[in-house]
Amino acid sequence: MTIDTLLPQDAASNDILLDKAFGAGRHEKAASRLRNGLEILPQLGLCVRSEGRLIGSLAFWPIQVGGTPAILLGPLAVEPGRQGLGIGKALIAAGLKRAHDLGHTYCVLVGDPAYYTQFGFQAASPAGIVMPGNPDPKRLLALNLQDDVAARALLGVSGMVAGARA
Numbered sequence: 001m002t003i004d005t006l007l008p009q010d011a012a013s014n015d016i017l018l019d020k021a022f023g024a025g026r027h028e029k030a031a032s033r034l035r036n037g038l039e040i041l042p043q044l045g046l047c048v049r050s051e052g053r054l055i056g057s058l059a060f061w062p063i064q065v066g067g068t069p070a071i072l073l074g075p076l077a078v079e080p081g082r083q084g085l086g087i088g089k090a091l092i093a094a095g096l097k098r099a100h101d102l103g104h105t106y107c108v109l110v111g112d113p114a115y116y117t118q119f120g121f122q123a124a125s126p127a128g129i130v131m132p133g134n135p136d137p138k139r140l141l142a143l144n145l146q147d148d149v150a151a152r153a154l155l156g157v158s159g160m161v162a163g164a165r166a
Helices: 008-022 024-028 030-035 087-101 113-119
Strands: 003-005 046-050 053-065 068-078 106-110 140-144 159-163
Touching: 003 087, 008 053, 008 068, 030 053, 030 068, 030 159, 046 087, 053 087, 053 106, 068 087, 068 159, 087 113, 113 140
Parallel strands: 068 106
Antiparallel strands: 003 046, 046 053, 053 068, 053 159, 106 140
């Protein structure tokens, strides 16, 4: 599996993939509304292709948490017929490594804790992180990308999640 950069010309194909993975109501979710008006961080837009077709994608977006620069992970999408093959895990691992290497410190997402805790994410609400649209606090997760301790402590960041310009 080769992970490539998600290019601007992939936008239409990526929208089709996202609709397949999340359905038409995907634009109503809190994370989607937060991303409105923002642009994907170009170094952190990733994809997997098969026979020239997009089958997986991951994007990161510039945000702030209580005024501290951070990134928002998502959406992560894998073509429904190819889920469970490790494509999503490979995209996340590559994206988090690249974000770390680029010097990003904090990453936030709204997603399934059972899936994302394997990458070090933990509940964000105990650290005082909140998000507009009130997503389920159990699904609001965060990760300190630069903290090498086992617990990946989120100390040093709290507050409201807001969009930021790259």
